Amino acid sequence: MTLHTDMTADPHIRIDALTFDYGGARPAVDRLSFDIRKGEFIGVLGPSGCGKSTTLRMFAGLLAPTAGSITIGGRDISHAPPWERNLGLVFQSYALFPHMTVAENVAFGLKLRKIGKEETRARVAEALRAVRLDAFAARRPAELSGGQQQRVAIARAIVIEPEILLLDEPLSNLDARLRDEMRFELRDIQTRTGITTLFVTHDQQEALTMCDRIVVMNGGMLEQIGTPAEIYDRPASPFVANFIGRANTLKARVAGGRVTVDGQPVPASEATGANGEALAVVRPHCVRLLADGPLKARVLRRVFVGSMIETELELEGGQRLIADIRPGDPDDALAHVGNIVALDWRGADLRVFGA
Numbered sequence: 165m166t167l168h169t170d171m172t173a174d175p176h177i178r179i180d181a182l183t184f185d186y187g188g189a190r191p192a193v194d195r196l197s198f199d200i201r202k203g204e205f206i207g208v209l210g211p212s213g214c215g216k217s218t219t220l221r222m223f224a225g226l227l228a229p230t231a232g233s234i235t236i237g238g239r240d241i242s243h244a245p246p247w248e249r250n251l252g253l254v255f256q257s258y259a260l261f262p263h264m265t266v267a268e269n270v271a272f273g274l275k276l277r278k279i280g281k282e283e284t285r286a287r288v289a290e291a292l293r294a295v296r297l298d299a300f301a302a303r304r305p306a307e308l309s310g311g312q313q314q315r316v317a318i319a320r321a322i323v324i325e326p327e328i329l330l331l332d333e334p335l336s337n338l339d340a341r342l343r344d345e346m347r348f349e350l351r352d353i354q355t356r357t358g359i360t361t362l363f364v365t366h367d368q369q370e371a372l373t374m375c376d377r378i379v380v381m382n383g384g385m386l387e388q389i390g391t392p393a394e395i396y397d398r399p400a401s402p403f404v405a406n407f408i409g410r411a412n413t414l415k416a417r418v419a420g421g422r423v424t425v426d427g428q429p430v431p432a433s434e435a436t437g438a439n440g441e442a443l444a445v446v447r448p449h450c451v452r453l454l455a456d457g458p459l460k461a462r463v464l465r466r467v468f469v470g471s472m473i474e475t476e477l478e479l480e481g482g483q484r485l486i487a488d489i490r491p492g493d494p495d496d497a498l499a500h501v502g503n504i505v506a507l508d509w510r511g512a513d514l515r516v517f518g519a
């Protein structure tokens with residue numbers, strides 16, 4: 165037997181300069197390009213209105229791209245009708261047929277595809293097992309919880325054995341507890357079935373906890389693509405740093421490889437790009453308090469949030485930032501409201517962006 169599978173050499177899906185223009189001030193999706201590998205769980209993350217659903221609708225064939233292309237397994241499907249694409253779709257509203265049983269709902273797509281009775285029965289049973297609803301086949305949607313209904317919607321999407329699963333904010337209608345449970349369930353279902361999945365969400369926590377890689381969108385454009393750790397640890401822009409996790413963004417200057425804030429040199433191991441105005445980004449948990457040092461700040465406020473004390477600080481020039489301090493740490497003793505302290509962090513924890 166010859167093994168000639170190289171997932172990196174040949175992406176399963178290639179999105180190339182994908183653009184959609186509703187005729188507004190600027191395109192809703194603007195020259196989006198990225199690759200997806202077979203079996204990957206890709207998150208499409210960004211604030212409301214950034215073009216996530218429009219991107220998914222182009223995948224599904226519900227919108228034709230204004231420009232650019234989507235290629236699946238080497239075949240350009242950008243203008244293929246929806247029924248020629250082997251896709252499973254799940255939206256925020258489960259849109260189950262209320263008068264049909266769970267099994268009938270799941271069987272619906274197979275009926276449309278004229279699959280025989282016996283095969284339908286077997287595949288519906290398998291899909292219901294995958295979402296752990298085999299005991300609920302005879303119920304109607306109204307007799308299920310929101311999470312169970314959403315699992316029926318997922319079973320209905322995967323029963324057709326799609327090449328790609330498209331999920332548009334599938335957990336948004338669930339209450340907080342159920343949403344947390346369903347995150348793991350959904351990821352588990354995807355891992356077991358191995359279906360390449362595009363998961364749209366505006367929730368950074370969902371994206372960070374569930375996805376192999378995340379595509380961060382802003383204003384129709386790609387801001388960054390990477391693993392959750394890459395996106396969190398090495399955000400490509402102040403937008404990404406602030407959208408994923410919490411971040412302090414400070415006005416800074418770069419000159420001769422040194423970074424200064426309010427005229428004071430600050431720890432920085434990379435002074436990227438050109439000299440001049442810059443934005444320096446540091447996460448709250450990276451900020452340390454010292455009794456003395458060059459970068460002075462006044463403690464404005466302490467907010468106890470359980471595992472942390474969120475400490476708000478003001479630099480001499482008026483810029484504010486947050487330090488997350490662990491109760492009982494040496495920093496904690498310094499963090500009295502009104503105290504003047506010095507701020508410190510590891511050079512590697514500061515990201516510097518040209519303004």
Ligand SMILES: Nc1ncnc2c1ncn2[C@@H]1O[C@H](COP(=O)(O)OP(=O)(O)O)[C@@H](O)[C@H]1O
Nearest residue numbers: 186188192210211212213214215216217218219
């Ligand atoms: N049918 C439409 N007609 C005109 N503009 C639209 C339509 N649908 C979405 N838009 C606009 O396109 C942009 C992207 O929308 P959408 O893809 O739904 O974003 P998201 O899913 O990220 O919230 C928004 O500015 C939105 O107002």
Ligand SMILES: [Mg+2]
Nearest residue numbers: 216217218332
């Ligand atoms: Mg949307």
